[in-house]
Amino acid sequence: MKIAIVSDAWEPQVNGVVRTLRTVAEELRKAGHIVEVFGPDRFRTIPCPTYPEIRLAILPGHRLRKLLRDFKPDAVHIATEGPLGLAARSVARKLYWPFTTSFHTKFAEYVHARTKLPLIWSYAFLRWFHNGAARVMVATPSLEAELKTHGFKNLVRWSRGADLDLFKPREPVDLDLPRPIFAYVGRVAVEKNIGAFLEADLRGSKLVVGDGPQRAELEKKYPRATFVGAKFGEDLARHYCAADVFVFPSRTDTFGLVVLEALACGVPVAAYPLTGPMDVLGDAPVGALDEDIAVAAVKALQADRAECRKHAETYSWEASTRQFLGNLEPFPGDVAMVTATAAE
Template sequence: MRVLIATDAWRPQINGVVRSLERMFEAAPDFGVTAQMLTPEGFRQVGLPSYPDIRIALASQQQVARRIAEFGPDHIHIATEGPIGWLTRAVCLAQKRTFTTSYHTRFPQYVAARWPIPESWSYRFLRRFHAPAAGVMVSTATVEAELRDHGFEHILRWGRGVDLSLFHPRAASVLDLPRPIFLSVGRVAVEKNLEAFLSLRLPGSKVVVGDGPALADLKRAFPEAHFLGAREGEELAAIYASSDVFVFPSLTDTFGIVLLEAAASGLPVAAFPVQGPSDVFAGGNAAVLHEDLRQAALSALRLSREAGPELAARHSWQSSAEQFYGHIRRAAQEAAARPAPVQNVTAFASARGAEASGRARSPA
């Protein structure tokens, strides 16, 4: 089976969407799938307003249709609602192709945090995008309920995972800072609510790993914090394991893969009791969720570092890929089982007769 995954989020971006899609692409052969990515690579690009480091494609529908035809997919999955997503959607509708989509980001809340645009308008826009899909993949029960409340249909569950071979407790520390060390990892942008973390009165040190449009402003506003920039792989895993508490101040994330990475590293988590943290840590002892983030952070210091790895072990990328490709295969099979549209023979014959009569009456 050949599957095309269309996404506006791709390298060099570093975020949960890119990480999830990379994992699905890598796992494709395990499920008998030949996957190909359709990304902004190879198209003319421009920086996203207010996110100049995020490049979006300036492509045409014809260019996207050509890329799709060259690969010849059996199924198309559209992962994002940006230009690549909309153009791929347009091609699928024009060619009557079945496709699935996924919902990764709470854009209505992100947009409302930056501009005076009602969330209802954004949900209407997103609902229109996802409505023709055979299925809309979401990460948690909370996101599913939220979208159903806003009129979305055909919702499918697609969980996320963590690389346990990379993220795990370590004996040595790579951070030579006053303890306790409170860490936050993610995109440094206004919607991540990092100011709520950096403004807390906490002992020890605050460390932020990540890059983004708010980085310069936050550095000026909180000179006592340690901003390490974007880190990946072994370097990132060592920073997690060297910290004492992971603080997740976001109010809008649909999941937060960084939560699983922190837990797998043996790092207790402090967060607000909102979707994302509430879904990941439901019924566990690896996090403290509280409306008072300072209280949550201080209380998390008393948690056992053993609970996180136990929780993270239940979330593998293999099971995530099994869900992802399972949904895709079922959508493709259901599409193949549907009878091809049959033309109305009577109407067709009448139209042909009228056309012939018109020709007969036409002057020579």
């Protein structure tokens, strides 16, 4: 099958959406499918306001339409709701192509955190965007239930995996910090709510691994915390393994790949009892959930690291890819004729 994936989040960005799409595309290719990701790297872009690391495609509609028609996909998946996602939706509707979408992030809450735009406005847009899809892929049961209350339709499950060969118990990086070490890994941005972690009354040390627009502000405000910047590959895995507890303070993530990566490294997780961590941890003795993140962090210290690894092993990218493939909506047999007519 020839599969087109359209995403405003793509390399060289470093985030969970990019890692998910890249890994699933690789798994699909291993299975013999032809996959093209249409990201901002193919278009003229401008920096995203307040988040210059993210590039936004400028008026991509005409070029995207040509790229997609030349590719001749059998199925189209739209991963994000940005300029490329909107353009792909428009192209698909004009050419009578069925398409699927995925709900990766709580976009309404992200926008509210940055601009204070009312949530009801953003959810109206998101509902319009996704309800035009044949299926909307969501990562967890609690997110599915939440989106149903906002009027979303055609929701199906698409879970996630972890690279269990890379993220595994291994020799930790030597940080020479007082124990216990409480660590956060991910983008350093306002929507990640990292301040809640850095404000928490915890003995030992606080470690922040990652980069982003809020890093300079947080480094200045919390000089006792250790900021080491973005890490990759085995170096990242060794930083996970150096932690006694992984603290995930986000209130807007829908899954949190970093939660799964930490568990795969044998590190227990502390988080709020919200969509994402609540689903990943479940009832397993691999961390703690509490509305007081400091309480959760202290409780998580008691978790067994071997159990954390064992729990992570129940997730795989192979299973995630099978779900994704099964959720796609292949074009009907007569779509080529309809497409050719519409393109005249």
